Amino acid sequence: MLIRPARLRDAADLPAIEKSAAQLYGSAADLAWLADGPLIAQAEHESRILQQSVWVAEADNGILTGFISTEIFGTELHLWELSVHADWQRRGIATLLIDSAYRHAITQGLSALTLTTFSDLAWCAPAYAKRGFEQLPQPGPRLQDTLDAEALHGLPPERRIAMRLPVARVTAPR
Ligand SMILES: CC(C)(COP(=O)(O)OP(=O)(O)OC[C@H]1O[C@@H](n2cnc3c(N)ncnc32)[C@H](O)[C@@H]1OP(=O)(O)O)[C@@H](O)C(=O)NCCC(=O)NCCS
Numbered sequence: 695m696l697i698r699p700a701r702l703r704d705a706a707d708l709p710a711i712e713k714s715a716a717q718l719y720g721s722a723a724d725l726a727w728l729a730d731g732p733l734i735a736q737a738e739h740e741s742r743i744l745q746q747s748v749w750v751a752e753a754d755n756g757i758l759t760g761f762i763s764t765e766i767f768g769t770e771l772h773l774w775e776l777s778v779h780a781d782w783q784r785r786g787i788a789t790l791l792i793d794s795a796y797r798h799a800i801t802q803g804l805s806a807l808t809l810t811t812f813s814d815l816a817w818c819a820p821a822y823a824k825r826g827f828e829q830l831p832q833p834g835p836r837l838q839d840t841l842d843a844e845a846l847h848g849l850p851p852e853r854r855i856a857m858r859l860p861v862a863r864v865t866a867p868r
Pocket of ligand 1: 718785788
């Protein structure tokens with residue numbers, strides 16, 4: 695599985711991946727509606743790709759299997775969306791995509807990765823915690839705004855949390 699920066703022409707494939715990935719919510723209590731929820735528009739993908747903030751996973755046959763879409767805020771890299779096509783889940787692809795974002799944060803001199811997620815779904819907060827993300831009891835204004843916007847879009851606020859993964863500082867050898 696190749697993980698690479700997304701190219702503009704990839705943008706057209708990303709909504710179908712997000713749609714397929716979201717089928718996982720079909721069995722989640724009170725969240726089945728998310729399986730048919732709104733998708734990130736192709737134009738928004740194109741805009742983030744131009745900012746070099748999207749990575750895709752590409753199978754040997756050239757098919758795209760997943761993506762991570764991010765944005766820099768100050769010294770932090772926010773993960774807006776992480777999706778892996780239903781046919782390709784549980785093979786470590788999301789882990790590789792997060793690793794790419796993490797390496798990007800290092801090369802950009804950033805201090806942390808951030809995200810918002812569901813606290814109680816196995817593939818959300820517990821999976822991020824395994825990768826080292828920690829829940830922020832006090833999310834701060836930017837992440838609180840994101841949580842508030844999600845609540846306005848119908849996500850249950852009592853099940854949403856913000857998480858942060860500090861980026862290890864690489865010190866140059868003396
Ligand atoms: C979440 C998602 C991106 C994970 O992709 P993936 O490539 O299957 O993830 P990985 O194989 O790297 O799994 C990493 C860990 O996540 C957890 N996990 C992933 N999918 C899971 C599932 N269906 N049920 C329970 N735990 C799961 C496991 O802890 C897993 O580690 P393990 O396989 O060693 O047990 C994918 O399920 C998806 O696209 N879901 C729909 C969109 C979504 O929920 N995005 C995240 C929103 S915050």
